[in-house]
Amino acid sequence: MIDAVPAALLWAVTVWRAGPTFRRRQGLSLWLAFLALAVAMTVRPVAVASAFDENLHVTNLSYLLKHICATVAAASVLTFVADMAEKKGQFRASRLHHALPYVTVALLVLFFATTPQPTEADDLLADYGSHSTILAYGLVWTGYLGAALLSATSLCWRWGRQPDSGLVGRGLLVTGAGTAVGLVYAAHRVTALCVQYAGHSLLGEQNDETVSTTLLYIALLLIVIGSTLPVAPRVARRLRAHWRLARLYPLWRHLTDVVPSSRLHDPTGRLRDAVILSRTNDRLYRRAIEVRDSILTLSAYTTPKLRGLAYDHAITGGFIGADADVAAEACWLAVAREKCRHGGEPSGEAVPPASGGRDLAVELRALMRLSSAYRSPLTETFLRTHLSEETS
Template identity: 45%
Template sequence: MTTLENSVAILLWTITAWRAPKVWRQGKDRTLWWAFFGVSVTMTLRLPLGQDLDRSIGVVDLSFLLKHISGGVFGAAALLAFLRNVSGNNASGSWRARIRVALPITTATAMTALFAATSQPHEAEDLLTDYAQHGTILAYGIIFVAYLSTALFGAMRVCWRWGRDSGNGSLGWGLRLIGVGMASGVAYALHRIANLVTRYFGHTILGESLDHTTSTLFLVVAVMLILTGSTLPALTKIRSWSADRRNLLRLYPLWHRLTDAVPSVRLDPPRSRTVERLDPRNAHGRLYRRTIEIRDAALVLSDHAPAEIRAQAQSHVVASGLIGTQADTAVEACWLEVARRSRLRGEDPTNKHHRPAGGGRNLASEISALSQLSAAYHSDLTRSFAEATDPTRTLETQP
């Protein structure tokens, strides 16, 4: 079980660290970050590191108090506050809001007082188990578990209600997963309080070892489900970022060749494809800018593609057997390459009336249209047309 707890603790700290810059820079979702931070501390103190902390400070079993308060009291309160905020069910400024602030503080204060009033001659494997027959620890445990189960049950209700209203998207399913995690947390709390009461009278529910394993499983399942549910909406953003990055790289060759001929349309200096691939920042904004620059370059290059070139491109494509939209795209690719070569040779524009083919109605359809244009532009069909109409090659082949 220690290996699993280690993995969960590492994962929690990774998520907490990953969220920190955005949360503290933008000031959003701070309550959720505090919830992750509190649970991360709790899972860390469940490891042998907790006993090391007790020995270094010199207070026996202090790690138990810290982990119960950090995750079970303030972590649960922060998560419940986050869920109430996003569901629009947070009545700030009312007496209920003041109670929500006072209740975890009062709970933590009472637990600290009962902990200090308990004589603890040795380091415990489990505070609520080893000192179960002490009245102060019984009261400590009842207060702690009662608060935890109440908070988790309230959060579970918010999640299920809001998750049902949010539909079947990533947000809705994320909330449902958090709700299931809360249910596992409630089961953990109920098992703990039942175990606490039975141990006070000198008995166990499933046996000491099995009770500990069961309690740990409920806790780990709760943490993993809450973690998964809270990050599920972020997975949608990751998929969107991945698609934007993929399209950004796919359009790079077409963008680079066209804007080499019309560098004035570039907002920033060109970078190599390797640098583009390694830069993860603002993929959506860069992609949006790339589509604009491709169309702007095509608009300028259209002045270098007179009617006869366009007619020749049409005949060339029809002869290849293409029809419909594929043919239109291939025609545009053919005259674009001829126009690009013309501009790079320094020839003056010969046509001010034609314009490039229209793009998509939105960014998604524009990306699709430009991806098809890129594929056609780099095809043998376009290359053979450009070479056949290249006046420099014609001069070279004359005797």
Template identity: 40%
Template sequence: MHNIETTVTILLWLTTSWRATKDWKDRRNRALWWTFFGLSMMMTLRLAPGKHLDQITGVTDLSYLLKHLFGGVLASAALLAFLQDISGKSDRTATMRRLRVALPLGTAVSMSALFFAKLQPYETVTIYQDVTAHLALLSYTVIFLGFLSVSLISGVQVCWRWGRESGNGMLGWGLRIIGIGLAAGVLYSAVRIAALFSRFRGDGILPGDQDDLVATLLLLTALFLIVVGSTLPVLDRLRSWRKERQDLLRLRPLWKDLTQSVPSVRLDPPRSTLVERLDPRHVKKRLYRRTVEIRDAALALNDHAPPVIRTRAREHVATAGLIGTQAETAAEACRLASARRSRLRGESPSPQPHQPSGGGRDLHSEIRALTQLSEAFYSDLTHAFVAATEPSTPSPLLETQR
């Protein structure tokens, strides 16, 4: 069991550290960071550092109080605030906002008062031998687990309601898993309260220390499910990042060839393929910029494609049996390839009416359109068109570019 607790503690601190870099800048997500910080502190205080803290401060079972304040009061209040906020059910009145702060604060103050007034200098194990201390512990636990249960039950309701509304994506399933974890936390509270009342009569609900074992298993299950559920939506973002990175690299050849002839449209100087592959930062921003520069380069090459080239491009793709959107894309690719060669040869442009090429209404559809254009640009059909329209004597400027 100790190894399992250590593993869960490490997972919590890893999650807390990772979320510190992504959640702290967003005010709405800070509550989630506080949740994991509180849970991490709670689990840490359950282990050897908690005993060391008691020895250093000289306050018996101080770690017992602190792990409840961190893991029960702070974490549950922060998680509930986060769930209500993202689900659109946040408190809209000043009274409700004050109550959200006053209730956990009052719980923490009451627990601390009972702890220092009646539960010192007893150790947790010997408290059951003193009726007054036992009653104080009973009051302490009822206040703590009562607040925890109310918060967790509210969290379960929010998770299940919003999880259904979010569908069957990673976000929806993540919320459902968090809801199951919170439900396990409610069972943990119930077992703890039942065990405490039963021990007041001199026995437990289960033989030996099995009460503690069952409660600990429920707690660890709840923590593990909360970590998994809160991390699951990240898979969606990771999948989107991976798709955007693939699109970025897939459009690189077309971007490089078109902007080579119109370098003025580049915001930044081109980087090597290796550097671009290894750089994981700002992928969506770079992809958006790449689509803009491809379209800007195509617009600049418009004056290097006279009407005769446009007509021959349409006839060329029609001869190949292409129709509809596929034919339009192939004709545009032929026109761009010919215009690029013309500009690289140093030929003077002649003003032509701008004919908007097919594109997308948003980044997703624009990427799809440019991907199709890139495939057509490097097809045998386009190579054949360029070869057929190429002057017999290449320009020295073109040879230099090669």
């Protein structure tokens, strides 16, 4: 079960980054790194790896796939960091030759194919570590992984400390911490492999596996956090916009159901509306317009007397100033909606809103306050009192 957590996290990041990556044609190397890591962590569990090998009829092929994916991920992270350093920094970043990852993958395939593997291994490098070809396989893989992570760590440290690097710099420092932990992971793996080839054990088979897994998970977590940190403000704004969109749904639905001409599209259910993550800002902008259009239409179903009573009711409820205006607007709006819903005729001219209007941010804050007031006991009491007076 614990292996499923990093795999799920990596797939979530991969899917989340796919849209912006291919729309803007940038950040492809980072997206490729997450994709490779997601594939590697998906086939890492023994049950998944065994099923994968059995279906493809190649013993231990899952290990080759994992190591190739790790190589691709290391090369991609290095490319991403080097590109950022060259673009933002005042120096030209050094990097491994572009051909080296391809040479590494070719050697891995060669050594894997020339090693007899009659049975499925729990750990390829441990179970077949006595073969010189697997020793060479492990040294090539960990050697390239270590070199790539060392270069990435150096670049992250050099550029992340620049005074004007901002969140991008902090993200690089966290990413560098992740690649540094990955470097420790690679060093541990190559040391354990060499010690095992000599017929000994570094920390004991179980302890070696525990240390290796812990270092791997810490490295992955830090790399995910570091690469996501620069876009954290944008993500936070997106989440805040989506939260406001969901919060405005009840008021929007309640008002536009009686004034359907104010909305552009037919409504969906609240749950379905909340899980749609696309075009959040556009939908929020449209929702604010439609709510205000509905309020403007319904204001014609009120009279100065009704609005005065609503304001007195708000004052009696303990509201003052701008809060009283918003509470009063919610009270008379509830009455106007009921009048419109039952086929009443407009009784006056439309009136301007009680608050908001200078810009979208101010308008949204005003509508959020109105939404809360509209669902408050104060508004329910005013509506019941007004309806009972009309029927008596």
